[in-house]
Amino acid sequence: MSNKDLPMQTSWEEAFDTLLWGADGLMPVTTVQVDTGTVLMSAWVSRAALRKTLEINKAVYWSRSRQELWVKGETSGNVQHLCEVRVDCDGDALLYIVDAAGPTCHTGRQSCFSWKLSPDTGLVCDRKIEEQPSQDHHA
Amino acid sequence: MSNKDLPMQTSWEEAFDTLLWGADGLMPVTTVQVDTGTVLMSAWVSRAALRKTLEINKAVYWSRSRQELWVKGETSGNVQHLCEVRVDCDGDALLYIVDAAGPTCHTGRQSCFSWKLSPDTGLVCDRKIEEQPSQDHHA
Numbered sequence: 001m002s003n004k005d006l007p008m009q010t011s012w013e014e015a016f017d018t019l020l021w022g023a024d025g026l027m028p029v030t031t032v033q034v035d036t037g038t039v040l041m042s043a044w045v046s047r048a049a050l051r052k053t054l055e056i057n058k059a060v061y062w063s064r065s066r067q068e069l070w071v072k073g074e075t076s077g078n079v080q081h082l083c084e085v086r087v088d089c090d091g092d093a094l095l096y097i098v099d100a101a102g103p104t105c106h107t108g109r110q111s112c113f114s115w116k117l118s119p120d121t122g123l124v125c126d127r128k129i130e131e132q133p134s135q136d137h138h139a
Numbered sequence: 140m141s142n143k144d145l146p147m148q149t150s151w152e153e154a155f156d157t158l159l160w161g162a163d164g165l166m167p168v169t170t171v172q173v174d175t176g177t178v179l180m181s182a183w184v185s186r187a188a189l190r191k192t193l194e195i196n197k198a199v200y201w202s203r204s205r206q207e208l209w210v211k212g213e214t215s216g217n218v219q220h221l222c223e224v225r226v227d228c229d230g231d232a233l234l235y236i237v238d239a240a241g242p243t244c245h246t247g248r249q250s251c252f253s254w255k256l257s258p259d260t261g262l263v264c265d266r267k268i269e270e271q272p273s274q275d276h277h278a
Contacts, residue, residue, distance in 0.1 A: 006262070008263050036176070037176025039178070086253075089245065089248075109228075114228065115225060118223070122149040122154050123153075
């Protein structure tokens with residue numbers, strides 16, 4: 001895309017066609033907690049996942065491991081109530097701004113990004129577990 | 140990956156091998172402004188891009204459109220000084236926490252996520268331009 005702005009669309013369905021879906025029909029999405037700005041997770045959405053997210057006002061993803069729609073927290077109860085969906089300037093990445101009902105990570109941590117990578121320490125986990133690990137894992 | 144934690148690695152090179160790179164050798168990365176938590180952009184990194192990021196302490200990406208390493212801000216001057224690299228629980232997504240020297244978006248906006256998508260309004264831009272659009276665009 002050039003320096004021109006992403007074309008605005010007044011219809012939700014038209015907007016879907018403006019977005020640049022990958023060859024696999026998916027797009028990466030990053031999810032942020034609304035009040036703290038904490039980045040909770042990154043995952044993938046299909047058109048159907050994005051549509052359902054906007055319909056039920058909860059974050060829905062496409063689980064690549066299970067090849068199915070995945071309503072986050074359906075099993076664990078830690079749903080992510082949708083506040084806003086945002087789109088980047090190329091129309092090829094999404095941002096979900098949510099209010100999460102509990103820890104997002106299946107390890108029981110608030111954020112999936114609980115590991116730090118640096119030349120000094122290598123890869124280390126520096127965030128605490130907030131509740132028992134769940135079975136609600138759909139990478 | 141199971142409910143087990145991502146294996147910790149004390150060596151940076153070992154950690155690279157722990158990460159789950161895509162079939163194309165890339166991994167999605169989301170970049171956040173350190174003091175405000177603003178999500179600035181989403182992009183892609185290769186092993187070489189991640190290595191260079193850690194070496195020069197500036198955010199480096201893989202430009203899929205140009206098929207080359209892309210030191211963000213090399214042209215525009217709006218570099219992203221690296222504060223931290225974080226890894227998610229599956230080892231297949233990254234987070235760059237940075238201090239950006241200027242607007243990240245090639246449209247001159249602070250964040251690339253300047254468009255909002257909702258059933259009520261469709262796709263609309265609701266963020267202002269902070270400086271003249273740049274040529275520094277490497278989607």
